[in-house]
Amino acid sequence: MQLLNRSRRFHSSDILPLFVLGTLGIQGLLLVMTLLNTARINHLAHRPVPSLVQLVDGHSISTEAVDPNQRTPEVIQQFVKTALGLMFTWNGQGQTTEPAAASAPADPGVPVNHGRITTASWQASFALKEDFRTAFLDQVAAITPPGIFSGSAQSVLTIETISTPKELQAGYWQVDMVANLLIFDPTHPQGLAVTFNKSLFVQAVEPAEDPLPETSTPLQKAVYRLRENGLEITEIRDLDIQQLAPNPS
Incomplete structure (x- = not known):
């Protein structure tokens, strides 16, 4: 009877083979x-990296994979042209919700620290780095003719x-x-040309996206369009014409 009880006794050593087999099974899985x-x-x-993207309107566009901080020369040049x-x-003229309207209301301008700038200049200033923006807007205000806001003066930047x-x-x-x-x-009806030769320093930033595209105002849309390429101007200096970079486009 004692021998029978001893044979039925469960020893902890009996678990070891089962544990090893279970571990091997899990490791195999x-x-x-x-x-x-x-x-x-x-x-x-x-x-292969996808090179063609189909838009919701049925059109297709070609794409190219680049580093997050890389921008093509064409994108940088177009950004500078648009912003400046x-x-x-x-x-x-002020902003209107109907770009094709025959006329827009007079532009009251936007006050800055030392003067006033046009609404378009204020809107374009969001292409500038924030710690450079305030000081530069004062310079823009200094060269903005007062007649701009009364409609008696206009200007065009010709690049x-x-x-x-x-x-x-990088x-x-x-x-x-x-x-x-x-x-x-009225003093210069034929146009007064002011030399505007500049060196601009541009850096890559995180592209901005409009969080409310369906309800954004025209001004808000314009600001987001300036930032959607993921670029900003950090500094603008007078250009030494003798050191103009080669291969102008």
Whole structure:
């Protein structure tokens, strides 16, 4: 009877083989899963990058994969042209929700620390880095003719050349621009040309997206359009024409 009871007694050593077998089974399962994930990652790594995107309106556009801080020369040049053109082309008209309207209300302007700038200049100023923006707007106010706000003066920025962006470091470029600011007023009906040769320093930033595209005002949409390329102007200096970068476009 004692022998029978001893044979039925359960020893802890009996668990060890079961534990080893269970562990091996789990490790085998993990190995299979790891191999499957490795195969999928390898497949994605060698998969061609999509170069065509279909838009919801049925149109297709070509795309190119670039580094997050990389921008093409064409994007940088167009950004500079748009920002500077908007900032220094004044017509004394305010913003309207109907761009095709025959006339727009007079522009009351936007007060800055030392003077007043046009609404278009204020709107374009969001292309500038924030710690540079305030000081530069004071300079814009200093050259804005008072007649702009009464409708008796207008201006146009005419860009003659804009250089191929020169990369100073990753995500940071210099663009040299030769232009003239033409001011038309009763004193100069034929136009007064002011030389506007500048070196602009541009850096890559996180692109801005309009969180409420369906309800944004025209001004808000314009600001987001300036920031959607993920660029901002950090500094504007007078250009030494003798050092103009080669290959102007």
